[in-house]
Amino acid sequence: MDVVAFAMHGGELQVLLVERGELPHARDWALPGGFVQPGEELHEAALRELRTETSVDLEPRHLEQFYTFGALGRDPRGRVVSVAHLAVLPHGTVQVTAGGHTVGAAWQRAHHPPRLAFDHRAILDRALGRLQLRLEYANLALDFLPDTFTLPELQTVHEAILNRKLDKRNFRKRLLAQGSLVPSGERRSGVGRPAQLYRRAKNVRSAAL
Structure with missing residues (x-):
């Protein structure tokens, strides 16, 4: 079980990482995660590991399973299959501290992370791809923002996820036309x-599955 938790900080997409305190990969950065307990649902395990290892005690705005990683040799301790989860944490989630078997927790640049343990860079890259895909057919960008926001703030979220600049006029025209x-x-x-503030339309749900 691994959790790729994203949030926006300072106009940049960031991912929540932990510094491992145990072998293998002691002192290396990694995604929060661990083993599922008997009788525990997968989403419950994802939330538990996120809270235990980073002290984040907030419900994600969005949580979904997005891929299963089970390549041979991905974990030197033996055959370990990970059901990876993608999470979007509420706007303003900044303070994190280490917990459990970790010795550090911090927000890092999602598109330019430090070296990661195990196959966690591959997990992060696939999560970024999933995040970008969700921009095309869901309203996932709205989950990164407070209840009211400006169009430039929404464009910043799109640009941070896509890792490229967007044309201001075309972006606004397309978003407003969607309703x-x-x-x-x-x-x-x-x-x-003064900038006009917008909110999610009542008939538009969160991107959560």
């Missing part, structure tokens, strides 16, 4: 003209 957003009736003051 997934409605004006909140509020504006945010800042430099220049």
